[in-house]
Amino acid sequence: MRAISAALLRVERVVLIALTLAVTVLILLNVVTRSTGMALFWVDEAAIYTMIWAVFVGASMQVRLRAAISVDLVPMALGDTAKRVLGFVVDLLVLSFALTLIWLSFIWYDPIGLAQAGFDFGAFAGSTFNFIYDEPTVTVGIPKFLIWLIMPILGLTLTVHSIANLADRLTGAAGPVLEDLVAS
């Protein structure tokens, strides 16, 4: 699992760099087109979605890199053994959230219900009152459920990374370091 997590982290790094660059370019495009009176109406929304994808990719990475903000008042006050046990519990809680997110995405996207409706979005909405597949984006011109896909993806990547974190705790191995990843 740690090998998968390491490979995933490298992919996430590239994706995060690309998305961050894309956000900047989109906003600049907006500035330029707006000031020349040729405003592109879809740029704002595209930039927001790009940023959101970047945020959730980064959210997955920060779990593996242990870079997220937490209150370390109690862990700092504990001895080494107690600190390790506590760290294990925390990782376990993050893993359980990741698995829950996969399940929540499953009941939201409801692939089984969709299959039963013969992959007909209208029939699916009619029978389940779940309108996920009918929600449009305002200006970008693609269905919103494609953009929401980052949520189940986040569930999956978080699961991989938090299992790798747990494996690190059990073996006492040091996880990947942010500066190494930045420099790679």
Add this chain to the structure above:
Amino acid sequence: MVGAAFVVLLLLGVPIAFVLAGTALFYIVWSDQTLLLQSFAQQMFSGIESYGLLAIPLFMLTGELMNEGGITKRLVSFASVFMGRTRGGLAYINLIVNTLVASIMGSAAAQMAVMARAMVPAMEREGYPKPFAAATTAAGSLLSPIIPPSMLFVIYGVLAQIAIGDLFIAGIVPGLMMAAAFLATLALIGTLRELPMGSSLSLRERLIALRNGLPTLMIPFVIVGGIVAGVATPTESAAVASVAAALLGFAVYRELDWRRLPAILMRTGLNASIVIFIVAAANLFGWVIVYEQVPQALAAQLSALTDSPLMFLLIVNLALILVGMVIDGIAALILIVPILLPIAINQYGIAPYQFGGIVCINLVLGRLPPPVGAGLFVMTAMTGVRPGAIVRALAPFLIATVLVLLCLSVFPGLVTVLIR
């Protein structure tokens, strides 16, 4: 019960975003509102569907580019042109550069790290006690939450649903007040204790420093000017500033290397996601706050205590410094604003701008005092000075900050004067 779950998760050391999302999940199941489960992931997503939040990665990118591009040392020599042979000259320069950098970096922790590296060794060489050098630098970083473009203001604006540009403008007078208060504190210390003299520069050195430093001033000018003039949104001016920073670094100073760009973008993306992910999770936590009517319950208790806006603000000041000591500024802001802002506006008639300024200064102030002040430990790690020694040297600046906070609490006009 839900409150207990929240506190336990927080104290265990669970990352704050997961504390918020986990508590919301616990609440949904506990209160048997399982219908909400289907929209859980969507709620998390929609919490950050906000144009204003785009400013955060862009400001962070500007800060990273400026760091790598050698901005700080040019600002230091630029500022020294104006100080010359003054008692405590380098200490003033430290504060002035901090004020300028604050308008670029927008993050107290990053600013503290950069400035500690740039200024503390230089001050030590000129003969300042190291704890005093560290304390001056730490005090300077207190300016970052209030001088535009403050990251805390961007998030506050999104949470409070008010224009971030107006918030930036509102921060100008309080920010200058803070800077002036710190300079006055330095002057006072300088007369009481013998601070080292600044070294004087030749005319030629001054001209070179001016020529090198002037272009860097373009960045704060682009950011603040664009917003104040109303021609650009904070997000747009952040994007323009990042281009300006890249141009300076790549073309003018030639200290940036294209091969460093992926690393810069990576750090930007990750740091931005650390902040914005908490905002996303806080949107879930918002369910708990709204359904459980937390603000209403707290308001009822507060109104039994006082009906004076000033008393309310004083209570808030005290409470926030305590919260800021335990929880990082941005995370604390995301937690607190949805609860306290409705009370401030509805029950005490306080303008959201005044409230925002006070909250943001408080949360950064809380980073400095012991026993847990995160900023204090950043400083200790950067300089090797013991926390106790920094705190003693820092005390006059903390007192100055508290005085400014009191002023802002008593005179709301100071914050709102520049807003049209």
